[in-house]
Amino acid sequence: MDLTISKTNDCWFDNAIENFYSLLLTFDYNQKLNICLNEFDLKISGNENDFIEILDNLFEHHKNYVCIKKEENGEIKEFLKDFILIQKRRKGLFINLNPILFKNSKEEVPKIVHLLNEKGSKHCVICDNSFKKKYDKLTQAVYPFTTKIKSLNGVRSYKNGMYYSFKDYENNICPLCFLIGILGWVTEKLIYWTDLNRKKGYLFLPKSRNLLELYEFKEDCFNVSLLNNQRLSNINIYLNGENKFTEGKFSTLLCFYSRFILECDYVPNIDWDILEIPLGSIKNIRVFNFDVNYLILNIIKDFIDKDEDVYILFKSILFFNNDCVDWGLTKQIVENLAESFLNNDFRSFSRNFLPKNGSKILFSSKNINFLEYFDLLIYLWRLRPMSIKKEDLKTIKSVANIVAKISVHNSNLFYKLDKIKTIDGFWSCLREISKKLLNPDLDKSKIKESSLCDLIILLKTNEGNWKEIRDLLIIYSAVYFSINSRRELNGD
Known part of the structure; x- marks a missing residue:
């Protein structure tokens, strides 16, 4: 028996090929097969009966692929991992993998293996190799993008310049791709996160230029202690004495990178299909x-090198409404911050700090060094690439404090700053700030009026970066606005 499985450049099947290789290594206890993973293919050779025995053990072992939870009364309960398409709940709350290969591997494995080496006139819609007879139809269990809806069809196969119809391609899946695709769900090396409120699950598929690099990265993922016995997500964080799940798909990815770089001590060159x-x-x-920007990954590593974590920094941000934490808004903002940060979108990042529906931003008292590390984030992300000195950040923060003082009783100026579209608009807004400083009723304690002149000089010497300076002013104005508002409320 000799099999060659080539890289497909398809996110699902490349990960499934890597997973097939990992599974065979695990279940070939006595090394009866020759299994070789190269950059662009997987080669398997050996005795067919040995291959059948290994696959039978593999399917039998994964017949039940569930989350197990022990209740306080000692009762054992099984839970679905909701995103796994081949997982089904059975009688008595027991859960099994649905395809018949898992139910009756003794009979079914020999059938599919005997078909692998038979050549014929049919061509597989996945790998384009010839085969004689299919094992079963192409379904979402094998290739999750399969659907009867043409606009969502993920099978990129053509016939006379047109896409295959559903009937054309559902019968043209070779036995080998069927086998590999089905087993793609049986892995403990992929990140997942589930949103029960919106009834959606997210599965993170890493992409790489070659299969070897993909295998090495996913092996490191497995060693990062993914919590695969959890139903909703295998990424969480221990914070303030308890384990907490992440807020969304981007906060999950940010949390993963922080943990990965901490434990593996390198920045991975990996993109994703989610x-x-x-x-x-x-x-x-x-x-x-x-695709994650390399600058962003290096910022995460710089934080790790200083024993800090960007994700925990974001979780220190709280939104208050009527003197109480608005946890729903806070979770959404943490997810938004993670998304804009990973996308290297500083404009979107800055706008998350604006007061929303009466809610104002504050920082958890449990992170006493928040402002120090927030300043570090700003320096690494914006100031250093702009070649602006750390001292200039003090100027921006001083003017932000002025904006915040002016805006405590009238936030119109604050929102004008956010709506600036041109540098002329920025100059106009700075003139308005200067005029409002003349208000005799303005609390000028802890205000450095000369910083406004310093900002004008900074802006003139960095006109090409005026948008970034505007966004920095928005962020720190929001910070000081909230602090000053809380002080007014508390009479401090």
Whole structure:
């Protein structure tokens, strides 16, 4: 028996090929097969009966692939991992993997293996190799993007310049791709996060230029202590004495990178396809392509080197409404900050700090060094690439404090600053700030009026970066605005 499985450049099948290699290594206890993973293919050779035995053990071992939870009364309960399309709940709350290969591997594995080496006139819509007879139809269990809806069809196969119809390609899946695709769900090396409120699951598929690099990265992922016995997510963080799950797909990815770089001590050159999987009966799966900026990854590493964590920094940000924490808004803002940071979108990042529906930003008292490390983030992300000195940040913060003092009883100026579209508009806004400083009723304690002149000089020497300076002013104005508002409320 000799099999060669080539890289497909498809996010699902490349990960499934890597996973197939990992599974065979694990279950080939006596090393009966020759298994070789190269940059662009996987080669398997050996005795067919040995291959059948190994696959039978593999399927039998994964017959039940569930989350196990022990209740306080000692009762053991099984939970679905909601995003796994081949997982089904059975009688008595027991959960099994649904395909017949898992139910009756003794009979089914020999059937599919005997078909692998039979060549014929049919061509597989996934790998384009020839085969004689299919094992079963192509379904979402094998390739999750399969759907009857043409606009969502993920099978990129053509016939006379047109896409195959659903009937054309559902019968043209070779036995080998069927086998590899089905086993793609049986892995403990992929990140997942589930949103029960919106009834969506997210599966993070890493992308790489070659299979070896993909394998090495996913092995390191496995060693990062992914919590695969959890139903909702295998990424969480220990904070303030308890384990907490992340707020969304981007905060999950940010939390993962912080943990990965801490434990593996390198910055991975990996991009992602994120699968959004509805938890209902209709599974029209969406894919988000996400490429992480290398600057952002190095900032995460710089924080790790200083024994800090960007994700924990974001979690220290709280939004108060009527003197109470608005946890719903706070969680959404943490997710928004993670998204804009990972996307290297400083404009969107800055706008998250604006007061919203009466809510104002504050920082958790449990992170006493918040402002110090927040300043570090700003320096690494914006000031250093702009070649602006750390001392200039003090100027921006001083003017931000002026804006905040002016805006305590009238926030119009604050929102004007956010709506600036041109540098002329910025100059106009600075003139308005200067005029409002003449107000005799303005509390000028802890205000450095000369900083406004310093900002004008900074802006003139960095006109090409005026948008970034505007966004920095928005962020720190929001910070000081909230602090001053709270002091007014508390009479401090």
